[in-house]
Amino acid sequence: MSAAKHPRVALFVTCLVDMFRPSVGFAAVKLLEEAGCVVDVPAGQTCCGQPAFNSGDRATARAIATRILDTFEAYDYVVAPSGSCGGMLKSHVPELFADDPMQAARANAFAAKTFELVSFLTDVRGMREVNASLAATATYHDSCSGLRELGIKRQPRALLKSVTGLSLTEMGDSEVCCGFGGTFCVKYSDISNKIVGKKAEDIAATGADLLLAGDMGCLMNMAGKLQREGYGERIKVRHVAEVLAGMTDGPPIGEADHGAEN
Amino acid sequence: MSARDDILATIRRSLGVTGREPTRRDVVEQRLMRSPRGLIPKRADLPPAEQVALFIKMAEAVSASIARVASLDEVPDALAGFLRAHNLPMALRHGEDAIFTAIPWDRQKTLEHRSGRSDGNDLVGLSHALAGVAETGTLALVSGNDNPTTLNFLPDTHIVLIDAKDIVGDYESVWDRLRSRYGRGKMPRTLNFVTGPSRSGDIEQKILLGAHGPRQLHIVVVG
Amino acid sequence: MFLTTETFKENAVEALGNEQLQRAMHNVEAGFIGKRKAAADRLPEFDQLRANARDIKNHTLAHLDLYLEAYEANLTAAGGLLHFARNSEEARSVVLDICKRVNARTVTKGKSMISEEINLNEALSAAGVDPIETDLGEYIIQLRGEHPSHIIAPAVHVLKEQVEADFRRVHTHLAPERNLDEPESLLGEARAVLRDKFLKSDIGVTGANFLIAETGTSIIVTNEGNGDLTQTLPRIHIVIASIEKLVPTLDDVSQILRVLARSATGQDFSVYTTLSTGPRRPGDPDGPEEYHVILLDNGRSSMLGSEFQDMLRCIRCGACMNHCPVYHAVGGHAYGSVYPGPMGAVLTPSLFGVDKAGHLPNASTFCGRCESVCPMMIPLPKMMRHWREREFERNLSPATFRAGLSVWAFFATRPWLYHLATRIGMLVLGFAGKARGRFSWLPLAGGWTKYRDLPAPAGATFQAAWAKRPRT
Numbered sequence: 001m002s003a004a005k006h007p008r009v010a011l012f013v014t015c016l017v018d019m020f021r022p023s024v025g026f027a028a029v030k031l032l033e034e035a036g037c038v039v040d041v042p043a044g045q046t047c048c049g050q051p052a053f054n055s056g057d058r059a060t061a062r063a064i065a066t067r068i069l070d071t072f073e074a075y076d077y078v079v080a081p082s083g084s085c086g087g088m089l090k091s092h093v094p095e096l097f098a099d100d101p102m103q104a105a106r107a108n109a110f111a112a113k114t115f116e117l118v119s120f121l122t123d124v125r126g127m128r129e130v131n132a133s134l135a136a137t138a139t140y141h142d143s144c145s146g147l148r149e150l151g152i153k154r155q156p157r158a159l160l161k162s163v164t165g166l167s168l169t170e171m172g173d174s175e176v177c178c179g180f181g182g183t184f185c186v187k188y189s190d191i192s193n194k195i196v197g198k199k200a201e202d203i204a205a206t207g208a209d210l211l212l213a214g215d216m217g218c219l220m221n222m223a224g225k226l227q228r229e230g231y232g233e234r235i236k237v238r239h240v241a242e243v244l245a246g247m248t249d250g251p252p253i254g255e256a257d258h259g260a261e262n
Numbered sequence: 263m264s265a266r267d268d269i270l271a272t273i274r275r276s277l278g279v280t281g282r283e284p285t286r287r288d289v290v291e292q293r294l295m296r297s298p299r300g301l302i303p304k305r306a307d308l309p310p311a312e313q314v315a316l317f318i319k320m321a322e323a324v325s326a327s328i329a330r331v332a333s334l335d336e337v338p339d340a341l342a343g344f345l346r347a348h349n350l351p352m353a354l355r356h357g358e359d360a361i362f363t364a365i366p367w368d369r370q371k372t373l374e375h376r377s378g379r380s381d382g383n384d385l386v387g388l389s390h391a392l393a394g395v396a397e398t399g400t401l402a403l404v405s406g407n408d409n410p411t412t413l414n415f416l417p418d419t420h421i422v423l424i425d426a427k428d429i430v431g432d433y434e435s436v437w438d439r440l441r442s443r444y445g446r447g448k449m450p451r452t453l454n455f456v457t458g459p460s461r462s463g464d465i466e467q468k469i470l471l472g473a474h475g476p477r478q479l480h481i482v483v484v485g
Numbered sequence: 486m487f488l489t490t491e492t493f494k495e496n497a498v499e500a501l502g503n504e505q506l507q508r509a510m511h512n513v514e515a516g517f518i519g520k521r522k523a524a525a526d527r528l529p530e531f532d533q534l535r536a537n538a539r540d541i542k543n544h545t546l547a548h549l550d551l552y553l554e555a556y557e558a559n560l561t562a563a564g565g566l567l568h569f570a571r572n573s574e575e576a577r578s579v580v581l582d583i584c585k586r587v588n589a590r591t592v593t594k595g596k597s598m599i600s601e602e603i604n605l606n607e608a609l610s611a612a613g614v615d616p617i618e619t620d621l622g623e624y625i626i627q628l629r630g631e632h633p634s635h636i637i638a639p640a641v642h643v644l645k646e647q648v649e650a651d652f653r654r655v656h657t658h659l660a661p662e663r664n665l666d667e668p669e670s671l672l673g674e675a676r677a678v679l680r681d682k683f684l685k686s687d688i689g690v691t692g693a694n695f696l697i698a699e700t701g702t703s704i705i706v707t708n709e710g711n712g713d714l715t716q717t718l719p720r721i722h723i724v725i726a727s728i729e730k731l732v733p734t735l736d737d738v739s740q741i742l743r744v745l746a747r748s749a750t751g752q753d754f755s756v757y758t759t760l761s762t763g764p765r766r767p768g769d770p771d772g773p774e775e776y777h778v779i780l781l782d783n784g785r786s787s788m789l790g791s792e793f794q795d796m797l798r799c800i801r802c803g804a805c806m807n808h809c810p811v812y813h814a815v816g817g818h819a820y821g822s823v824y825p826g827p828m829g830a831v832l833t834p835s836l837f838g839v840d841k842a843g844h845l846p847n848a849s850t851f852c853g854r855c856e857s858v859c860p861m862m863i864p865l866p867k868m869m870r871h872w873r874e875r876e877f878e879r880n881l882s883p884a885t886f887r888a889g890l891s892v893w894a895f896f897a898t899r900p901w902l903y904h905l906a907t908r909i910g911m912l913v914l915g916f917a918g919k920a921r922g923r924f925s926w927l928p929l930a931g932g933w934t935k936y937r938d939l940p941a942p943a944g945a946t947f948q949a950a951w952a953k954r955p956r957t
Contacts, residue, residue: 013947013948013951015907017947018907018946018947018948019907019910019911019942019946019947020911020940020941020942020943021940021942021943021947022943022945022946022947022950022951023943024947025947025950025951026947026950041947041948041951043900043904043948043952044900045900046896046897046898046899046900046903046904047897047903049897051890051893052890052893052894052897053870054851054870054873055873055877055882055886055890056870056872056873056874056875056876056877056878056882057874057877057890057894058874058877060890060891060894060897060898063894063898064894064897064898067898067900144850144851144852144853144854145851145853148852148853148854148856148857149853175854176810176852176854177810177850177852177854179810179850180850181849181850181851181852182850182851183886184847184848184849184850184851185850185932185933186930186932186933187847187886187932188494188497188811188847188848189932189933189935189936190494190497190498190501190936191497191501191811191814191815191848192850192936193935193936193937194501194814194815195810195811195813195814195850196936196937197936220939220940221937223923223938223940224923224933224934224937224938224939224940225936225937227923227937227938228925228936228937228938232938250943251922253940254922254923254938254939254940254941255922255923256919256920256921256922257919257922257943264569265568265569265570265571265575265782266569268569268571269553269569269571269728269780269782269786270550270553270554272782272786272787273549273550273553273728273786273789274550276786276787276788276789276790276791277547277549277550277789277790278790279550281550281551286548286551287551289548290548290551290552290555290733293544293733293734294555294698294699294733294734297699297733297734297735297736297737298734298736299736300534300537300541300736300737300739300740301530301533301534301537301740303528303529303530303534303743304529304530305528320753324752324753324756357770378770379770379771381684382680382684397753398753398754400754400758405766405769405771405772406766406768406769407768407769407770410769410770410771411713411717411771411772412717412718412770412771414713415710415713415714415717416714432739433739433742434736434739437735437736437739440735447559447699447700448563448700449563449700449701449702449760449762450762450766451761451762451763451764451765451766451769451772452717452759452760452761452762452772453759453760454713454757454758454759454760455754455757455758455759455760456756456757457752457753457754457755457756457757457758458756459756460708460709460710460756460757461708461709461756462621462622462672462708462709463516463638463708463750464620464621464622464625464638464639464640464709465621465625465640465643465645465648465668465671465672466509466512466516466644466645466668467512467513467515467516467517467638467641468668470668470669470672472672472673472676473621473672473676473708473709473710473711474619474676474679474680474683474709474710474711474714475709475710475711475713475714475756475757476710
């Protein structure tokens with residue numbers, strides 16, 4: 001069993017998936033296994049450190065990143081179901097160690113083997129289609145970090161095309177930010193609301209009944225706004241990995257689990 | 263310390279240099295002397311005839327109008343025809359450029375033409391361009407007694423004569439002409455690149471022609 | 486100094502509630518984004534030109550002292566007069582001294598952000614000189630007693646009905662019954678009113694988009710032609726520019742000109758690109774008799790060599806704000822500074838101090854769209870983050886936020902505690918949110934739940950569930 005054929009992949013589960021949406025983690029594991037990977041979830045992981053990094057707290061961001069380098073050293077790949085955390089790990093972790101020659105080499109090696117989930121499946125593992133079906137009309141929001149830091153645009157759309165019964169319809173301004181921005185959405189909630197309000201209108205205007213994206217932060221923001229604005233009945237919200245993995249039995253984001261009331 | 267010396271000193275402190283480093287001085291001197299060419303878009307890398315065609319296409323795309331004549335002999339008719347078609351008086355003002363003495367004005371006896379700068383009362387200005395740039399349909403006009411700058415901006419209508427052989431592909435070719443005419447490092451007082459008639463989008467981002475400069479730009483390509 | 490960045494949050498709330506502003510802001514998205522993209526797409530070499538433009542400016546900044554000296558020598562040889570100004574006050578006093586010497590009554594002005602930066606109009610008025618803005622947008626906001634809300638479209642926040650009202654209020658010499666319904670008639674009226682001012686002006690003040698070291702030339706790039714009338718008709722032309730406008734050669738500036746208009750307005754080239762070198766020459770029938778250039782530093786020389794040096798590449802095209810979701814939401818005035826949008830969020834703290842302008846680099850989602858369209862490839866989000874770092878180091882970020890961050894950091898660096906805490910926390914939240922699947926309100930989450938529901942967690946964390954998964 002060669003490493004190239006069955007690489008050891010560490011799932012970087014991300015804090016929002018860990019806490020709010022474990023189903024995305026299981027969907028990611030399933031997809032990675034379908035792509036021939038041997039998946040592990042290192043228990044020593046917490047967060048990618050982006051909240052500290054983007055708040056100007058470089059020391060904390062470095063402390064977290066140092067732990068990450070240790071925790072994930074032994075794996076062939078590190079994969080995160082998020083463009084935002086993926087961007088932090090791939091682009092910004094090396095930046096944190098740019099002035100530290102010893103750690104810089106490790107950080108660069110770590111960055112080189114770290115990927116966002118969907119682009120890893122297509123670009124590294126060569127996945128062309130998935131074995132999943134869902135009768136829905138979906139629209140896909142391009143989360144900013146994934147789109148602009150990691151170049152994720154066609155990959156999720158390519159795989160979604162192979163989902164039986166699913167049709168894709170593009171929203172206006174799919175590349176425009178949803179207004180989440182990490183702590184931005186609570187620090188500048190009025191501005192964030194204006195931005196996500198416009199996003200909700202763009203989503204609603206497509207007539208789609210399913211909103212997909214690759215980042216839990218954006219998804220929770222958009223789901224919360226759609227539900228607050230009364231679109232919740234018509235438009236369900238899911239992480240793209242759940243659809244690709246065919247794991248859509250559980251409730252959509254922000255909905256009660258009516259099947260599990262016991 | 264003077265403001266000048268203070269600013270230069272702060273710049274040098276920030277950059278961690280003294281200003282006396284021979285290699286830095288050399289790099290700067292060489293660049294100023296050689297002015298290395300940058301990337302020139304392929305768009306205008308064409309044989310001369312096609313450059314003229316591209317120039318016309320690009321100028322029309324920015325709302326300039328174009329007339330093409332075979333020689334200076336045809337210019338009076340072309341000018342009179344344009345003025346008539348636009349209900350303009352048969353009068354225009356131009357500079358002392360030699361081209362204006364070479365035009366057989368008596369072919370259009372009613373066409374009044376005076377020379378000198380504009381004081382703001384001329385409806386039509388006539389200029390001779392140093393060059394035309396095909397890549398964006400741009401005219402290059404040089405200040406001086408030959409073609410006073412006021413004629414480019416004050417009259418409502420600006421007509422520009424350009425010799426077809428003065429149409430070049432790119433801005434860099436204009437720099438070449440300037441350097442050969444004025445010498446390296448020297449420039450005319452004013453060089454106006456003009457690309458279409460004046461416009462503004464300052465009211466609700468709607469583009470309107472004729473802001474402060476000419477409302478119409480008419481180009482007569484000669485040859 | 487007009488600086489209300491400290492009340493950015495309040496400014497933003499006010500802007501969000503301003504219906505006219507919100508209507509006007511649609512024009513930014515409609516007027517700029519598609520045109521920029523189309524212009525960029527029409528030129529296959531566009532991205533390579535951006536890279537060249539970036540490299541040229543980097544080279545210039547690294548040799549700025551020497552290029553300034555070369556510029557000075559060539560400008561002086563052409564008969565121009567160069568004045569260095571360390572700060573706004575010095576720059577203003579150069580202008581005021583010239584006005585005084587020639588007993589100037591009116592100064593016509595081309596559009597200049599440096600003039601805004603140094604508050605020139607207020608100083609001129611105080612000295613009894615009448616400053617007349619001649620760019621249509623600048624003229625409109627001058628009538629309104631406002632400052633620009635955008636660096637290339639200063640009146641983008643104004644609707645045409647408002648322009649009509651302002652013109653009727655100020656142009657009282659014109660017939661009250663005249664029709665001003667259409668933008669065309671507004672433009673025509675401004676043209677006629679200002680034409681007279683151009684012809685009577687004593688001094689013309691313009692900015693500069695570029696200064697060329699090779700030839701001692703200043704360049705203005707405009708569409709209206711007002712800048713050219715401003716600098717051609719009066720006896721004196723004063724250029725005010727900041728030191729980073731330097732570019733080595735004519736060949737270098739053509740690289741940057743190819744990305745400027747395309748990024749700004751989506752034109753392949755602006756209508757007027759004017760290169761000025763010195764005053765009227767012997768035999769010239771027109772042009773200024775005196776040509777002055779004021780070179781302003783205002784803290785820029787200290788940005789060199791710092792993590793903010795890249796900002797000095799900025800060519801003021803406005804593409805960053807045209808593509809910024811925060812700018813779209815609140816408009817330019819909310820930023821409370823001369824320079825709004827992403828470029829302002831980086832530059833304003835440099836010019837006026839991060840203690841006053843701390844909100845600006847924080848009020849960004851880091852979506853990165855600004856950087857992706859910047860013709861000079863300036864890493865704007867990265868530099869906003871650098872400002873956040875400076876704030877954090879200097880303890881300028883809000884205490885509650887810092888406290889929250891340090892609690893979070895405590896757990897994030899201790900995995901077992903982290904998993905324990907998230908496990909308990911999510912169990913509680915999951916239980917509480919089970920019936921509806923989301924919360925409309927939750928303690929400590931008011932910033933979120935004021936405007937949107939908060940999806941409830943499933944209950945068990947992924948890590949907990951993974952640890953308990955059935956193994957094969």
